[in-house]
């Protein structure tokens with residue numbers, strides 16, 4: 131197993147070596163020019179991972195809120211059509227003005243982000259903000275398997291350090307990076323020190339390494355970087371759709387009619403009795419608010435985004451139960467029984483009902499995380515301050531779609 135500290139050391143060295151081969155001399159932080167950007171001259175946004183759930187909403191938010199130019203960097207060969215397909219599945223707009231959205235196929239780990247010279251030069255001239263959202267969201271992979279994502283961080287850092295304009299880099303991290311924090315500790319809005327244990331999954335470890343790489347890059351290269359640790363993102367609250375039924379909670383709901391039961395708590399997710407999921411449309415607005423922060427040269431910031439107003443699972447459970455009992459009655463079946471999380475797992479010993487390993491991992495007495503400090507995040511985002519508690523009608527609408535075999 132590859133050690134987190136060891137991996138971090140390797141990637142910090144890659145950041146240190148960024149300009150050595152080309153002989154470019156880096157401006158130390160104090161010599162770099164101060165930002166003069168105003169909203170009028172704020173330049174373009176470079177967005178990654180826009181074909182995914184959160185990325186599609188980020189793109190939509192940027193356009194709704196008037197961003198003049200978004201450069202979308204994705205790995206898909208047919209980048210425009212990949213976006214149209216993703217937006218269609220989510221009920222988001224399908225037309226993109228050539229003047230406001232440019233589609234690029236890129237590989238962040240390659241020199242010049244895998245772009246042609248002229249495209250790379252265009253981006254360098256105009257980008258002032260990066261929202262780096264692309265990542266492999268897989269809880270079963272080892273830290274080692276995230277090498278392409280970590281190399282992508284090096285690529286973006288190189289882009290910023292060589293840019294003639296001041297660039298602010300927002301990295302969409304995850305609360306999973308704090309998975310090694312004891313349940314009795316508050317997760318600070320700061321880079322985690324090494325006295326905390328490593329995150330429990332390769333995914334969480336990769337996010338932790340990336341956060342630390344950015345903090346290092348700010349220190350040695352003078353870039354402005356921000357890591358936003360996002361908690362569980364749910365479906366779209368406005369359109370009442372778009373929570374992929376292959377994710378853990380939807381798949382638990384879909385399995386329930388086969389098991390004949392629903393769990394009274396969610397094991398060690400959140401604290402099992404209340405949930406802090408953030409609808410994907412709200413998460414995109416929060417990230418956009420934060421991406422507009424003015425940051426000083428060489429500064430690095432960490433913000434925690436978990437829902438400030440949790441909803442009791444019992445309320446949401448009732449909504450799911452209503453949907454499932456209606457379906458059961460239409461099919462001549464019995465209403466679902468509410469059982470403990472452990473009993474729910476025991477029922478799933480039925481080989482016909484294979485629950486995701488992540489659902490099984492929630493069978494623990496201890497919550498997954500301690501509490502998250504969110505003061506700085508709240509101060510940085512109006513959208514987070516006005517966030518309403520997750521409504522049970524959302525869960526009812528999402529659950530109806532999952533049971534019908536649809537994501538959206």
Ligand SMILES: NC(=O)c1ccc[n+]([C@@H]2O[C@H](COP(=O)([O-])OP(=O)(O)OC[C@H]3O[C@@H](n4cnc5c(N)ncnc54)[C@H](OP(=O)(O)O)[C@@H]3O)[C@@H](O)[C@H]2O)c1
Nearest residue numbers: 179180181182183184263264265266303304360361362363
């Ligand atoms: N969903 C959550 O609850 C949650 C919570 C906390 C943080 N986050 C973070 O939010 C971001 C978006 O998550 P999501 O739920 O929207 O995930 P998603 O739907 O799986 O989307 C992931 C996006 O990243 C791209 N991507 C995946 N692996 C990649 C790789 N190895 N190299 C380059 N691009 C890659 C995908 O592109 P393709 O279309 O080419 O596959 C897609 O555009 C991620 O950084 C994730 O860690 C999500």
